[in-house]
Amino acid sequence: MSKDAVYIVTGSSRGIGLEVTNQLLRNGHRVVAISRSHDSLDQIVSGYPGLLTIKPADLSDSASIAQLANELKETETVIAGLVNNAGILINKPFMESDREDWEAQLRLNVIAPALLTRSLVPMMIRGAHVLNISSMGGYQGSSKFPGLSAYSASKGALAILTESLAVELSDRGISSNCLCLGAVQTEMLEQAFPGIHVPVTPEQMGRYIADFVCNGHALYNGRILPVALSDPE
Numbered sequence: 399m400s401k402d403a404v405y406i407v408t409g410s411s412r413g414i415g416l417e418v419t420n421q422l423l424r425n426g427h428r429v430v431a432i433s434r435s436h437d438s439l440d441q442i443v444s445g446y447p448g449l450l451t452i453k454p455a456d457l458s459d460s461a462s463i464a465q466l467a468n469e470l471k472e473t474e475t476v477i478a479g480l481v482n483n484a485g486i487l488i489n490k491p492f493m494e495s496d497r498e499d500w501e502a503q504l505r506l507n508v509i510a511p512a513l514l515t516r517s518l519v520p521m522m523i524r525g526a527h528v529l530n531i532s533s534m535g536g537y538q539g540s541s542k543f544p545g546l547s548a549y550s551a552s553k554g555a556l557a558i559l560t561e562s563l564a565v566e567l568s569d570r571g572i573s574s575n576c577l578c579l580g581a582v583q584t585e586m587l588e589q590a591f592p593g594i595h596v597p598v599t600p601e602q603m604g605r606y607i608a609d610f611v612c613n614g615h616a617l618y619n620g621r622i623l624p625v626a627l628s629d630p631e
C-alpha cells in the first residue's frame with residue numbers, strides 16, 4: 399500500500415465514526431474525516447500532526463459530495479479505504495411515517511454512500527477497501543424493531559449495494575464489505591431509545607471497524623457480516 403494513502407471516514411464527529419477515526423490515527427494512518435460538525439475533531443487534530451484532515455460536508459446533499467470529491471482530487475488524494483459510516487435513524491411507527499422520513503433516511507444511509515463511493519473510486523489504490531456500516535435491522539432474517547421500518551430498509555439496501563460494488567469494482571482490485579452492527583451506546587441509540595443501556599461501547603466497535611477496514615478485505619469480499627452479541631440485542 400502507498401505510504402501516503404488515506405482512509406476516509408464519514409460520520410466522524412461523534413459516536414462510532416469518531417472512534418474509528420481515533421483508532422486509525424493511533425495506528426499511524428492518515429485519515430480524512432467527514433461530517434457536518436467538527437468540534438470534537440478540532441480537539442484531536444493537533445495530537446496527530448499531518449495525519450488528520452477534516453472536511454466538513456453534508457452528505458445528504460449531492461452538490462456537497464461533488465465538491466468534497468473535487469477537493470480531494472485537487473490535492474491528489476490517494477485512498478486506501480472508505481468507511482461509509484454516517485447515518486441517521488428516525489424512530490417512527492410505519493403507519494405514521496411519511497415521505498420525508500423515508501427520503502431523509504434513504505438519502506443519507508444509501509444514496510450518499512453510493513454517490514460518495516462512485517466519486518472516490520478513481521482515487522482508490524488497487525487493494526482498497528470500501529466498508530459500509532449497516533445495522534442488524536438491515537440484515538436479512540434478523541429480528542426487527544417496531545419504528546425502524548424505513549431505517550432498516552435503508553440499511554438493507556446498503557447491504558445489497560455492497561454485494562453489487564464487490565462485483566462492479568473487482569476489475570479495479572477494490573473490495574467491498576458490509577458490517578451489520580448490533581446496538582452500540584451512542585447518541586443515535588440514546589435518542590431513538592431513551593434510557594437504553596447496551597454493553598457495547600463506541601470505542602470497542604470503533605477499534606473493530608478500524609481493524610476491519612485495514613485488514614478484513616484480505617479474507618472477505620462482497621460479504622454482509624453481522625457484528626452483534628445476540629439477535630435481538
Ligand SMILES: NC(=O)c1ccc[n+]([C@@H]2O[C@H](COP(=O)([O-])OP(=O)(O)OC[C@H]3O[C@@H](n4cnc5c(N)ncnc54)[C@H](OP(=O)(O)O)[C@@H]3O)[C@@H](O)[C@H]2O)c1
Nearest residue numbers: 409411412413414433434435457485533579581582584586
Ligand atoms: N449506535 C448503534 O446502536 C448502531 C447500530 C447499528 C448501526 N449503527 C450505524 O452506525 C453508524 C454510526 O452510528 P452512531 O451510533 O455512531 O451515530 P451518531 O452518534 O448519531 O453519529 C452519526 C454521525 O453521522 C454524521 N452525520 C449525520 N448526518 C450527516 C450528514 N448529513 N452529513 C454528514 N455526516 C452526517 C454525524 O455528524 P454531524 O451531525 O456532525 O454531521 C455523526 O458524526 C450509522 O450508520 C448507524 O446507522 C449504529
